[in-house]
Amino acid sequence: MLDEPTRGIDIGTKAEIxxxxxxxxxxxxxxxxxxxxxxxxLRCCTRMIVLRDMKQVGELxxxxxxxxxxxxIMAGGEAS
Numbered sequence: 001m002l003d004e005p006t007r008g009i010d011i012g013t014k015a016e017i018x019x020x021x022x023x024x025x026x027x028x029x030x031x032x033x034x035x036x037x038x039x040x041x042l043r044c045c046t047r048m049i050v051l052r053d054m055k056q057v058g059e060l061x062x063x064x065x066x067x068x069x070x071x072x073i074m075a076g077g078e079a080s
Contacts, residue, residue: 001031001032001034002017002021002031002032002033002034003034004034004035004036005017005021005033005035006018006035006037006040007035007036007037014040018040018043018044021033021044022043022044025044025046033045038067038070041065041070042065042066042067045065046061046062046065047059047060047061047062048060048061048065048070050070050073050074052073052074057073057074057076058073060073
């Protein structure tokens with residue numbers, strides 16, 4: 001479980017952490033990755049649970065994951 005693991009660190013270290021996360025996921029491990037950085041989530045996630053006010057408001061999987069879909073759910077829309 002990683003909670004904002006790349007917040008406030010340099011770009012090189014950020015890339016290394018993302019590489020480790022992707023390697024673990026590629027080997028079949030589940031990685032719970034909490035981030036407020038949409039670009040990072042788009043690179044690292046294959047399944048996303050969207051929270052608003054500490055409540056689940058949507059879930060996206062695979063190709064459903066996009067910046068537009070995340071913003072739509074956050075604004076109160078339904079996941080497609």
